[in-house]
Amino acid sequence: MSDHTQPEAQILDHDCDGIREYDNALPGWWTMIFWATIIFSLFYPVYYHWGVGASVHEEYEADVALAAEEQIARLGPITPDNATIVALSIDAKKVLVGRAMFRTNCAVCHGADGGGLVGPNLCDGVYINIKSPEDIYKVVRDGVVAKGMPAWSVRYNDTQLTLLAAYVASLRGTTPAAPKAPQGTNEPPPWSTFGTTAAGGGAKTD
């Protein structure tokens, strides 16, 4: 045990069942750490909350997307058929993989929440080129180049294109902040009617 009988040590008057307390100054190293945490806490929100630093929430979502991507890589190639796309579109973790690609490449024209900018609103259930989940995959793969929608097969492989299609499918029925008026005349039945029993996707929503 260390020596508590420093000259400045004072024993407080207060006594509880014979237990007495010292009233010593806090050690210098302790006070320094205390002030350091306060100074750190001033910079933390500036950088991570308002600034460029990724928030805990964003880091978590990026990690989940990465884990889902690894899981998908282990599954091998997935077939971009209706049932697989629908199954992936209701799988909360796998949808995050498509969302990450969407935010990077598609948000400029379709809005970060899919509400539409130059490109059409992808949330309203009304489509120009789409009658089934497979059509989403085809449009994303081949684009509608003459109308300003690029072909994404140059950048993404089939699995990634399928995940993008699944994310776009999941946007249907969501409420974007500034929805663009519906374009097109196709109003396909709910995606769930195209089946969810997929070979590669799995319909787990854990």
Ligand code: HEC
């Ligand atoms: C440069 C702008 C631009 C970018 C970037 C872009 N799109 Fe598009 N997109 C469009 C336009 C314009 C259309 C409408 C095409 C038409 O009129 O047939 C469209 C149509 C679509 C459609 C069909 C909608 C419908 O109603 O038929 C889907 C799905 C789609 N885009 C998904 C995506 C995805 C996914 C990405 C990112 C990988 C993406 N787009 C990136 C401009 C863009």
